[in-house]
Amino acid sequence: MGMRKVAVVGAGMTKFMRRAQETGRELAYQATKMALDSCEMTLDDIDSVALGTAPDAFDGVHMKGEYLSDGAGAWNKPYMRCYVGGGTGVFAAIQGWYQVASGLFDTCLVVCEEKMSSCKPHPQGAFLTIFDHTTERALKPNLIWIFALEMNRYMTVHGLEKKDIARVAVKNKRNALDHPCAQVAADITVEDVLNSEVLAWPVQRLDVSPTSDGAASMVLAAEHVAKRITDKPVWIKGVGWSLDTAYWTNRDLYYPKYVESAARMAYDMAGIKEPRKEIHVVEPYDPFDYKELHHLEGLLLCEKGEAPRLTADGVTARDGDMPVCPSGGLLGVGNPIAASGIMKLNEIFWQLRGEAGKRQVPGQPRTGLAQSWGDLMQVGCVVVLGI
Amino acid sequence: MSLIERLGTFGDAKVWYDNIPLESEYTVGIAGERFLRAIKDRGVILGTVCPACDLTYVPPSMYCERCFTQLDEWVELPAKGTVYTFTIVTRSLDGQALDEPEILAFVKLPGAHGGLVHRLTTAKPEDVEIGMEVEVVFKPQKEREGSILDIKGFKPT
Numbered sequence: 026m027g028m029r030k031v032a033v034v035g036a037g038m039t040k041f042m043r044r045a046q047e048t049g050r051e052l053a054y055q056a057t058k059m060a061l062d063s064c065e066m067t068l069d070d071i072d073s074v075a076l077g078t079a080p081d082a083f084d085g086v087h088m089k090g091e092y093l094s095d096g097a098g099a100w101n102k103p104y105m106r107c108y109v110g111g112g113t114g115v116f117a118a119i120q121g122w123y124q125v126a127s128g129l130f131d132t133c134l135v136v137c138e139e140k141m142s143s144c145k146p147h148p149q150g151a152f153l154t155i156f157d158h159t160t161e162r163a164l165k166p167n168l169i170w171i172f173a174l175e176m177n178r179y180m181t182v183h184g185l186e187k188k189d190i191a192r193v194a195v196k197n198k199r200n201a202l203d204h205p206c207a208q209v210a211a212d213i214t215v216e217d218v219l220n221s222e223v224l225a226w227p228v229q230r231l232d233v234s235p236t237s238d239g240a241a242s243m244v245l246a247a248e249h250v251a252k253r254i255t256d257k258p259v260w261i262k263g264v265g266w267s268l269d270t271a272y273w274t275n276r277d278l279y280y281p282k283y284v285e286s287a288a289r290m291a292y293d294m295a296g297i298k299e300p301r302k303e304i305h306v307v308e309p310y311d312p313f314d315y316k317e318l319h320h321l322e323g324l325l326l327c328e329k330g331e332a333p334r335l336t337a338d339g340v341t342a343r344d345g346d347m348p349v350c351p352s353g354g355l356l357g358v359g360n361p362i363a364a365s366g367i368m369k370l371n372e373i374f375w376q377l378r379g380e381a382g383k384r385q386v387p388g389q390p391r392t393g394l395a396q397s398w399g400d401l402m403q404v405g406c407v408v409v410l411g412i
Numbered sequence: 413m414s415l416i417e418r419l420g421t422f423g424d425a426k427v428w429y430d431n432i433p434l435e436s437e438y439t440v441g442i443a444g445e446r447f448l449r450a451i452k453d454r455g456v457i458l459g460t461v462c463p464a465c466d467l468t469y470v471p472p473s474m475y476c477e478r479c480f481t482q483l484d485e486w487v488e489l490p491a492k493g494t495v496y497t498f499t500i501v502t503r504s505l506d507g508q509a510l511d512e513p514e515i516l517a518f519v520k521l522p523g524a525h526g527g528l529v530h531r532l533t534t535a536k537p538e539d540v541e542i543g544m545e546v547e548v549v550f551k552p553q554k555e556r557e558g559s560i561l562d563i564k565g566f567k568p569t
Contacts, residue, residue: 046445047439
C-alpha cells in the first residue's frame, strides 16, 4: 500500500490516581517528557503531535485539545486531537501512525490525557448526555446500567455465571500489584467480587474500573529514524478500527462485531493468519471484567463464549499460554479514559522489549496486541505490535 | 433571534428541555498552587524562568512549552507593567447594557515574555491608552482566597 514502516521508540505515563494535584496539561507534560527521555529525544526531534482525550466535560474545559497542546509538546508543530470516547487511546496511536506511515512526518508524539476528577458530582453526569436526548436521556442513562444490559445479554447467551466473569477482575487487580502506576491494585478473590455492592445487576462494584486522572504518551518514528534511536524498535505491524451503528439497540449486544472488523483489518495488515497462535500477549480493553472476555472473542483469540473458560483454566494468566492484561488493565491500573489505551500499548511495547520487570510474561513474546473500545459502545480500535 | 422566536407555530412542535448537569472542581496545579499562594499570602506575582530559552513565564508554568525543560527557577516580578492592549466592555454576556463600562487590559510585566489579563480599575475609559504604565491592585490580605480575583485589577501609576 506504499506505507512506510513505523516503530514505537519511547513510552511514558504518569501514575493513575483518583485525584491528581496536577492540571491536565501538567499531567500531559509529565507523561510526554518521560516518553521523550526514555528514548533520549527532545521536542526538536519531533515533527508532529497526535493528541487523544475524551469528553471535554471531564476536564471541564471546552476545546480541551487546545488547552492541552503545550503540555503535549505541540508548540509550533502540526497538531491534531482525535476522540472516539473510550476507544480514544488506541485510536490516537493510529492517528499518529498514519502521520508517519504516510511519509508526511518522520516522528510523531502520541499523547493521551484525562482528568476525570474535575467532573462533579461524578463523571457519569457527562455520560448522561452522550445518548439520544429525546428517547433515552429521559431515563437517566449511565454507563453502568447501559453496560449491565450488554453484560446480561452476554451472560445469558452463553449460559455464564457471575463467577465466570469475576475471575477477570481478580486476575487483573492482582497483576496490577506489580505496576508502579496502578491505582486500584488488590489481592482479592472471586468471593469479594460476588459480595461487592450491586450497582446495576449484573454489574457489581468490583466488576468495574475506577475513574482516574492520568496521562500516557508514546514516541513514533519512521524506520530510518527509529534505527538511529534504538536497537530495540517495536514495529506497528497492523492497525484497524471500525464503528458499528451509534444506535446501540440496532445491533447484537452479545458479540462485538465491530471489534472483529477492526481486528481483521489489523491482522490483514500484519499478515496474521492465525491470531490465536501468532499473538503472544494481549491487552484488550477491560473497563468492566466482562469486556475483557467480550473483546477476546471479538479479537478472534478464542471462540464465542470460550473466553471465560480460558480464564478459569489460567490460559490468560500472566504466566499462561496467552497472557491477557499483564499490566493489570483498567481494572487494576485505572481508567483515565484516553490515557488507558496508551497505557495498554506501552505495556505491549515494554513486554516485547523485555522491559516489563515484574510484569514480564515468559517466553519472549514477539507479537502483541492492544485494543480499545468505547464511543457509544460501538467502536473497536486495534493495534498489533511486533519485533 | 432564536429559533423559537422565528417559528410562529413552534408551539406545535414537540420539544424536550434538559441540560448538561455538571460542575467542575479544578485543581490549580503544581505551578498554579505556588502562583496563587504567593498572591494570597504575600501579595506578589511569581514567574518561572527557562534559562535555555531565556523566557520568563507569567502566569508561571512548570515546564517550558518550547524546549520541555522542567522549570525550577522561580522569580518575583514587579507588580506593575505596561498596557499592551485593552478594550472597553459595554454589554453583559447576555447583551444587556452595563451600568458602568468595564475596562479589560492585557498588561505586560517587565522581565516576562507574557503578562496578565485583568480589569483596569480607577481609570476613565477616555484616559486609557496602549503603552500606559499601570500597577497591580491586590485585595486586602484578609479578603484574599487564593484566586486570580485576589487581584482587583490594575490601576494607572
